[in-house]
Amino acid sequence: MFEKGYIDENYVRVSRDELFSFVVRVLTKLEVPEKDAEIVAHNLIMADLRGIESHGVQRLKRYVDGILSGGINLKPSIRIVREGPSYALIDGDEGLGQVVGYRAMKLAIKKAREGGIGVVAVRNSNHYGIAGYYALMAAEEGMIGISMTNSRPLVAPTGGVERFLGTNPIALAAPARDRPFLLDMATSVVPIGKLEVYRRKGKPIPEGWAIDSAGNITTDVEKVFSGGALLPLGGFGELFGGHKGYGLSLMVDILAGILGGGTWSRHVKNTSEKHSEVGHFFMAINIEDFLPPEEFREKMSRMIDELKSSRRHPDFERIWIHGEKGFLTMQTRLKIGIPIYRKVLEELNSIAESIGVEKLKAGGEDGRA
Amino acid sequence: MFEKGYIDENYVRVSRDELFSFVVRVLTKLEVPEKDAEIVAHNLIMADLRGIESHGVQRLKRYVDGILSGGINLKPSIRIVREGPSYALIDGDEGLGQVVGYRAMKLAIKKAREGGIGVVAVRNSNHYGIAGYYALMAAEEGMIGISMTNSRPLVAPTGGVERFLGTNPIALAAPARDRPFLLDMATSVVPIGKLEVYRRKGKPIPEGWAIDSAGNITTDVEKVFSGGALLPLGGFGELFGGHKGYGLSLMVDILAGILGGGTWSRHVKNTSEKHSEVGHFFMAINIEDFLPPEEFREKMSRMIDELKSSRRHPDFERIWIHGEKGFLTMQTRLKIGIPIYRKVLEELNSIAESIGVEKLKAGGEDGRA
Numbered sequence: 001m002f003e004k005g006y007i008d009e010n011y012v013r014v015s016r017d018e019l020f021s022f023v024v025r026v027l028t029k030l031e032v033p034e035k036d037a038e039i040v041a042h043n044l045i046m047a048d049l050r051g052i053e054s055h056g057v058q059r060l061k062r063y064v065d066g067i068l069s070g071g072i073n074l075k076p077s078i079r080i081v082r083e084g085p086s087y088a089l090i091d092g093d094e095g096l097g098q099v100v101g102y103r104a105m106k107l108a109i110k111k112a113r114e115g116g117i118g119v120v121a122v123r124n125s126n127h128y129g130i131a132g133y134y135a136l137m138a139a140e141e142g143m144i145g146i147s148m149t150n151s152r153p154l155v156a157p158t159g160g161v162e163r164f165l166g167t168n169p170i171a172l173a174a175p176a177r178d179r180p181f182l183l184d185m186a187t188s189v190v191p192i193g194k195l196e197v198y199r200r201k202g203k204p205i206p207e208g209w210a211i212d213s214a215g216n217i218t219t220d221v222e223k224v225f226s227g228g229a230l231l232p233l234g235g236f237g238e239l240f241g242g243h244k245g246y247g248l249s250l251m252v253d254i255l256a257g258i259l260g261g262g263t264w265s266r267h268v269k270n271t272s273e274k275h276s277e278v279g280h281f282f283m284a285i286n287i288e289d290f291l292p293p294e295e296f297r298e299k300m301s302r303m304i305d306e307l308k309s310s311r312r313h314p315d316f317e318r319i320w321i322h323g324e325k326g327f328l329t330m331q332t333r334l335k336i337g338i339p340i341y342r343k344v345l346e347e348l349n350s351i352a353e354s355i356g357v358e359k360l361k362a363g364g365e366d367g368r369a
Numbered sequence: 370m371f372e373k374g375y376i377d378e379n380y381v382r383v384s385r386d387e388l389f390s391f392v393v394r395v396l397t398k399l400e401v402p403e404k405d406a407e408i409v410a411h412n413l414i415m416a417d418l419r420g421i422e423s424h425g426v427q428r429l430k431r432y433v434d435g436i437l438s439g440g441i442n443l444k445p446s447i448r449i450v451r452e453g454p455s456y457a458l459i460d461g462d463e464g465l466g467q468v469v470g471y472r473a474m475k476l477a478i479k480k481a482r483e484g485g486i487g488v489v490a491v492r493n494s495n496h497y498g499i500a501g502y503y504a505l506m507a508a509e510e511g512m513i514g515i516s517m518t519n520s521r522p523l524v525a526p527t528g529g530v531e532r533f534l535g536t537n538p539i540a541l542a543a544p545a546r547d548r549p550f551l552l553d554m555a556t557s558v559v560p561i562g563k564l565e566v567y568r569r570k571g572k573p574i575p576e577g578w579a580i581d582s583a584g585n586i587t588t589d590v591e592k593v594f595s596g597g598a599l600l601p602l603g604g605f606g607e608l609f610g611g612h613k614g615y616g617l618s619l620m621v622d623i624l625a626g627i628l629g630g631g632t633w634s635r636h637v638k639n640t641s642e643k644h645s646e647v648g649h650f651f652m653a654i655n656i657e658d659f660l661p662p663e664e665f666r667e668k669m670s671r672m673i674d675e676l677k678s679s680r681r682h683p684d685f686e687r688i689w690i691h692g693e694k695g696f697l698t699m700q701t702r703l704k705i706g707i708p709i710y711r712k713v714l715e716e717l718n719s720i721a722e723s724i725g726v727e728k729l730k731a732g733g734e735d736g737r738a
Contacts, residue, residue: 160681233613237684258665
């Protein structure tokens with residue numbers, strides 16, 4: 001994942017600023033308010049910068065489709081349904097998930113600033129991009145941030161074969177000395193985006209990621225896409241803890257779905273559909289109400305230093321900390337641009353053409369523009 | 370795990386009430402205040418009732434050793450260090466982990482009752498038994514309960530070979546129609562107790578649970594105990610998500626350790642030692658501040674019903690929900706008694722003898738008293 005400035009002829013490079021302004025011009029042309037378009041652009045491009053290609057601008061088409069089909073409400077009345085000093089319940093009125101999520105996390109941070117803790121549950125939203133984006137918003141304010149969302153069903157429960165659970169990510173960010181710790185993980189063995197990469201390359205997937213429609217482990221990615229399912233973190237059955245990934249996914253359904261008066265992943269629909277019923281859960285903890293923030297950061301960094309200098313397995317080059325690879329990738333990409341898969345570039349430009357905005361200015365063909 | 374009234378000559382049955390009063394008489398004899406002794410007894414026996422033998426009365430010896438060595442403070446001044454309407458930081462003054470944890474979760478529940486959310490971080494505690502015990506306290510009050518604790522180092526980080534992380538459990542309980550949902554999981558592939566069972570039986574462990582001192586996967590349980598380590602949930606390397614289990618374990622170290630002004634698992638010590646520096650994290654969410662509790666319970670139960678009636682893999686008898694096996698085991702054991710391993714019985718009775726309290730009254734020898 002760590003960007004090494006490789007050359008891959010399937011990719012072109014695009015500068016961060018051009019990509020940002022492209023997303024904004026597409027969305028504003030579709031009558032998304034400019035401030036909202038910028039939030040979505042930030043969210044998608046953070047994913048691309050950090051190397052989470054599956055959640056980057058290649059998702060733009062889905063949002064555009066959702067806008068054109070009427071599945072997304074462009075002028076939502078995002079509404080606080082219930083509220084106390086340390087919590088709120090928000091109805092997203094089917095707005096863009098990033099816009100709803102941004103507002104909700106801002107509110108959680110505000111409450112944490114005032115009273116130590118902010119918890120915000122959200123219903124009637126849409127796909128909100130990478131979970132880590134919201135957790136990092138809190139870390140940038142010196143707080144611990146937590147973010148979860150349910151998502152459309154793709155994962156089978158332990159002992160089951162149906163797509164019932166979402167990949168339901170959990171993200172937690174916390175400040176440290178240099179850069180924040182950032183855990184951002186699907187509760188399945190892998191997110192669906194990983195399978196899409198294997199599919200594109202026509203490669204078999206590792207044994208233990210997913211099952212076919214009969215519920216058996218398969219390495220044939222096509223069998224997963226035609227009626228199969230992903231496995232929860234821990235894999236098939238209980239032997240290696242598959243019931244734990246299954247349980248973490250239900251935890252997300254409870255906090256991000258049911259607690260907000262919403263639903264669970266089985267009933268979550270695509271962005272293009274009306275009432276996709278996505279729910280989120282956000283939490284901010286104001287560290288300075290617990291201990292001096294310098295002590296917190298110092299201990300975080302000592303823990304990280306100890307981890308990095310602990311004895312390594314010979315097959316591993318280093319011990320990574322969560323968020324570190326993404327940060328290093330981001331630093332490179334800010335300098336040399338973001339690699340965009342050629343087919344994605346074509347798709348983005350055909351969107352541009354169809355709605356009448358300027359195409360994306362891509363860089364050199366060697367992937368090093 | 371589901372109790373079927375099996376016969377195993379290595380076990381005897383003991384009634385729940387006799388086991389409870391035994392634990393209380395041992396602890397009170399050692400000058401633990403009666404109310405505190407009852408909390409510990411409740412906690413240990415809930416583990417035994419639910420089939421989590423590793424955290425049941427077989428742990429009593431460790432607590433007794435901790436008391437006799439002075440590692441546990443029997444008359445702690447459990448102190449609120451900082452406090453706001455929705456949060457608190459507690460110093461456990463090295464008291465029994467169950468006593469400190471019980472007080473802390475009670476406080477989280479009180480705060481949630483008054484203001485919707487209660488978060489309590491705890492430092493300077495000791496091993497607190499099963500994490501689910503505290504989460505269930507909140508569920509019994511109609512709330513969502515979350516409980517985490519760091520623990521002594523047993524797990525290697527992804528790419529590393531040292532015991533650095535704890536098995537750092539995460540528990541979440543939520544009320545439903547019939548009985549609460551209860552996720553209570555170590556963030557390692559398996560808890561150390563599972564390996565102790567394999568060791569006792571002299572059986573090889575499955576490939577993928579643990580590594581030897583060189584960091585390679587081993588099936589030889591003795592190699593794990595002599596300098597090896599457990600693997601995080603997701604297993605070895607990143608291919609099946611081992612970095613996710615590693616990240617969840619750090620999440621617990623951050624919330625239960627560093628946030629409370631305490632430390633991370635690498636520096637956590639055994640119960641017998643002074644300053645074992647165990648930290649906990651508790652949270653209660655008052656559901657009725659978000660939505661009508663009946664709606665919450667009804668949706669929980671519909672989700673559970675849908676899961677149970679979803680299509681099953683032919684190799685599985687049923688689709689289990691978290692907490693269900695433990696509940697069914699408990700119902701059986703309340704009727705026919707708790708199975709106690711003979712060597713554990715001997716150990717308990719030698720404790721009784723050495724401190725001069727009445728021995729444990731065990732039932733019939735066929736395991737069906």
